[in-house]
Amino acid sequence: MNSKMPDSTYIAGTCNIGEKEIRRRTFVAIIGLIFSLISLLTMIKVGAPQTSRFGIFIPLFITAVGYVQSRSKFCLAYGFAGTFNFGKLGDLSRVSDPASKAADRSTALRILTKSFMLASIATAVVVVLPL
Numbered sequence: 001m002n003s004k005m006p007d008s009t010y011i012a013g014t015c016n017i018g019e020k021e022i023r024r025r026t027f028v029a030i031i032g033l034i035f036s037l038i039s040l041l042t043m044i045k046v047g048a049p050q051t052s053r054f055g056i057f058i059p060l061f062i063t064a065v066g067y068v069q070s071r072s073k074f075c076l077a078y079g080f081a082g083t084f085n086f087g088k089l090g091d092l093s094r095v096s097d098p099a100s101k102a103a104d105r106s107t108a109l110r111i112l113t114k115s116f117m118l119a120s121i122a123t124a125v126v127v128v129l130p131l
Helices: 019-046 050-072 076-081 098-128
Strands: none
Touching (some): 019 050, 076 098
């Protein structure tokens, strides 16, 4: 039996992905961060006008979604879809209990909101920076 029980057990509204899925979301966060930094450096190099800097929101949002999901051990897409995965990548199981589905959707919405807020704050910082 795995001694890391919380990492390998579905808990409604709390944990719906295992280590492989968590690593996947960490990778997404890193890729989003790389694109965000490339975007920022490009904006600095070309002296991008303030209004065009809002475009950095997308890579920052990708970064935030990956980061928040990996830290939460919860996939927002799986939460909305009523699924979870602790096995091989893509090997999904269905949540059957309506109360568990509701808890998962609530957590997914919180993750989406938190990610949106983080990306919005970071975007606002980039917009007001004197480039």
